[in-house]
Amino acid sequence: MNLSDKRILVTGASAGIGRACAVLLSQLGAKVILNGRNLAALEQTAAELSGDGHVCAPFDIAATDKLSEWVKALIKEHGYLDSFVHCAGIQVTKPIRLFDQALFNETMHINLASAMAISKGFRLKRDRSKQGSIVFVSSIAGLIGQTGNTLYGASKAGLMSLTRGLAMELLRDNIRVNCVAPALVATEMAKRTQVSMTEAQFQHMVNQHPMGLGQPEDVANAVAFLLSDAAKWINAVTLPVEGGYLAN
Template sequence: MSGPVDLAGARVLVTGASAGIGRATAVLLARAGARVVLNGRDEGRLAETRAALDGEGHRTAPFDLADGDAVPAWLKEQATLAGPFDGIAHCAGLQVGKPVRAVDQAFFDQTLHANLLSALALARGFRQKGCHGPRGAMVLVASVAAFIGQPGNVVYAASKGGLVAAARGLAMELLRDGIRVNCVAPAMVETEMMERFRRTTTADQFAAIRAAHPMGFGRPEDVAAAIAFLLSDAARWINGVTLPVDGGYLAQ
């Protein structure tokens, strides 16, 4: 990749690499020169992503991040196998909308585990000795939902709001380890997750959501470009921020 985003030789873990933003991020990072470790639960789909990457030295590492307590040891194992990581792009997540009247503990726990606890577990693992290089970076994928009021989306919004707050705390706590932590906050992006969300709404509701995006829906590559920038040395003095990647959604 030409320009200031140069990741030549960097080793980067991408979670949620089976599809959507995670897959687009892996493709872009490889094009920028990184060696990418692809994480997700579906080994077949990870292999498809691997086949789309430029360059050499990429690996698949299937693992379910839902087991937060097991994540640090798993990350240590990955670093032992092929060397420490220079960056983590945490793109895995869960989006299911439910009105408050339908929220139960199981749904709450599932959403918070997928969207918040997994990030904290990765941070715990990344800061371990031997797991990160001298200058490391984490980018967490939050959402504009963290900043707006939206009926039927309270638990998801709370999980992403927690992720934004956690990134600020982690940015200060991991600074002593040489690790920067930032977020991106996309609006609606054309992914399989968006298609599943569309099927839960009426045509009129979805049309209203589309109209709320001044520049239309985003593409996974739009978010991937912001992630690549924040992982690179071009962003070496950026820490603890959340970058909206939303086509002007929050500007209204």
């Protein structure tokens, strides 16, 4: 799991799973390009990284039509990208009676369309002698049904399907595409989820995790494995990282 001198783009690097991924990848020797909307938060992540050669690259990934060109510009300025980790995402807990077009567009743009748009830019002008790797951070919400979480789950299930499709399409570019599907992880997003529920509802969710809630580092470990040469023959898979939730 040595990532020395690999240059890796991490979206959603401002906090939570994205920040944990960036920190671990830097510890494994990678040069990390940190993406998020808030430069100050990205700089806080950068301060925690090991090694040097890291870059903060703030950009709003909701601007999907501009993402491919943005990735091309990153490569031109900072050098060849070996891998890409898509941690960015939003979760809004709402029942179907509150569904509207704006919520759909925002969720699908940020959670799903951005992944495809960045992948479009990532695949350009590849050195096919070098194996590239993409890892999407999905959610077990894409594998199960959760009241009030239907749209979010649909977007994350879309990421799993995108993983399989792109894994086949990008074989010719020597790019592997895989996905991790965490259960509830102790992050800022989990805190926002808790606020949107009653205490009893949130406790019920916690009780469904036999090994307790996950930590961002638990997901980062799985991501690092899938990026590394230790997983060079693993492609098109979704790896649940869920502390036994799905067996419950």
